[in-house]
Amino acid sequence: MMGNQDVKLLNFLLSPVGRRVEWALKLKGVEFDYIEEDIFNKSSLLLEMNPVHKKVPVLVHGQKSIAESLIILEYIDETWKQYPLLPPDPYQRSRARFWAKLSDEKLALGSWIALIKKGNEWEKALKEAREIMEKLEEDIKGKKFFGGDTIGYLDLTLGWITCFLPIWEEIGSTQILDPLKCPSISSWKINFLSHPIIKECLPPRDEMILYCHRRIKEYSSTHRG
Amino acid sequence: MMGNQDVKLLNFLLSPVGRRVEWALKLKGVEFDYIEEDIFNKSSLLLEMNPVHKKVPVLVHGQKSIAESLIILEYIDETWKQYPLLPPDPYQRSRARFWAKLSDEKLALGSWIALIKKGNEWEKALKEAREIMEKLEEDIKGKKFFGGDTIGYLDLTLGWITCFLPIWEEIGSTQILDPLKCPSISSWKINFLSHPIIKECLPPRDEMILYCHRRIKEYSSTHRG
Numbered sequence: 001m002m003g004n005q006d007v008k009l010l011n012f013l014l015s016p017v018g019r020r021v022e023w024a025l026k027l028k029g030v031e032f033d034y035i036e037e038d039i040f041n042k043s044s045l046l047l048e049m050n051p052v053h054k055k056v057p058v059l060v061h062g063q064k065s066i067a068e069s070l071i072i073l074e075y076i077d078e079t080w081k082q083y084p085l086l087p088p089d090p091y092q093r094s095r096a097r098f099w100a101k102l103s104d105e106k107l108a109l110g111s112w113i114a115l116i117k118k119g120n121e122w123e124k125a126l127k128e129a130r131e132i133m134e135k136l137e138e139d140i141k142g143k144k145f146f147g148g149d150t151i152g153y154l155d156l157t158l159g160w161i162t163c164f165l166p167i168w169e170e171i172g173s174t175q176i177l178d179p180l181k182c183p184s185i186s187s188w189k190i191n192f193l194s195h196p197i198i199k200e201c202l203p204p205r206d207e208m209i210l211y212c213h214r215r216i217k218e219y220s221s222t223h224r225g
Numbered sequence: 226m227m228g229n230q231d232v233k234l235l236n237f238l239l240s241p242v243g244r245r246v247e248w249a250l251k252l253k254g255v256e257f258d259y260i261e262e263d264i265f266n267k268s269s270l271l272l273e274m275n276p277v278h279k280k281v282p283v284l285v286h287g288q289k290s291i292a293e294s295l296i297i298l299e300y301i302d303e304t305w306k307q308y309p310l311l312p313p314d315p316y317q318r319s320r321a322r323f324w325a326k327l328s329d330e331k332l333a334l335g336s337w338i339a340l341i342k343k344g345n346e347w348e349k350a351l352k353e354a355r356e357i358m359e360k361l362e363e364d365i366k367g368k369k370f371f372g373g374d375t376i377g378y379l380d381l382t383l384g385w386i387t388c389f390l391p392i393w394e395e396i397g398s399t400q401i402l403d404p405l406k407c408p409s410i411s412s413w414k415i416n417f418l419s420h421p422i423i424k425e426c427l428p429p430r431d432e433m434i435l436y437c438h439r440r441i442k443e444y445s446s447t448h449r450g
Contacts, residue, residue, distance in 0.1 A: 004366075015234070034446045052327065052360065061235075064316045066319045066323075067314070067323060068322075068323055071319050071322045071323055071326070072319075074318070074319065074322065075315050075316070075318070075319040078315035078318065079315045088305035090300050091286075091289045093299070093300070093303065094296050094297075094299065094300040097296045097299065098292060098293055098296055101296070102277065102292060118319075135277065159359045162440060218380070
């Protein structure tokens, strides 16, 4: 482990986008202070460190604060060079960024909408999420990880598929990752979850279930009729 | 100019996100073939090169195709090292990426919605766009360009403010960039438009006006009542 370089991570235990940053720091062996945020009652530190979005995760490095999980991953990769997350080739980097953006915009958001919403919106989100999943299947075919032989930027970005999505699918009685249509992603899931650092840093199941039910309830109570 | 390295740009003359890629290639002195797309009747080349989004701009470099304008800018910067677009410091890079993402998601989209939509959506978009503009004002204060002394990644990303936004404001009779509240952005606009490469590569005013009217008409005809 590298010495503490005054690195803090403002995070929320059940945030899929926060988790990727935590994994990245741990893979790089960067020591950091973890600060858990109550996202229902945000701290003045969070509001000060991320005044625009007021959201976790925020990486605080000395006097600098960085928001937006994908931008934080790039910062981490550029600041601590050990265990590179993005591939060295510009084209491969652009592919990783392309899938990361697309999967955040359509697959992650779609899967979440498929959990908490109903009707047309639910149907549209579900269809789109499944389509992106099948496209990702083509990208991972024949590889151990999206990053090749080791876990990289795109693996971390998609890591929520291995530990958050199964809970969402279970609670929502909806299948987004079909193991018959996506056998390579299913294998990747096992490879990813077997990594010692990932394994030690997974979101707790019971709390995730409670949290999902809370969000579904909140959504239904504000969208009646 | 560098020799032709088999670089093609699939673009649309009136695309604000396409324009930034064209500027980037020209600033770097990369020779390329410009291929104008009819976005109302997309070519099979476009559908083949960007099968996921089916949108311009697409950069084709040899056998590789890269979509998403901000990702293309990173690819260009990593592939052709002359005239760096992103700053060298990881924190400054993260700031540029943060503002680029935010301004694409809220300011550019908000300004476009403020042009073509009405009612609550119009009001919300306008408010948000103006807020982001004022935040950008703080970032550019005291600098010639967002990138410092030279035009960089964030300048190119925000370049649409100098040449597309004035037309949108004029047609929509809406002010998004208030020169009294944002004097530094107003000065930046002049600096940006004075650069010989930018100046030579601006969207034609008359065609922009026709195109905006077409999009407003299309929107109203599908959203009556």
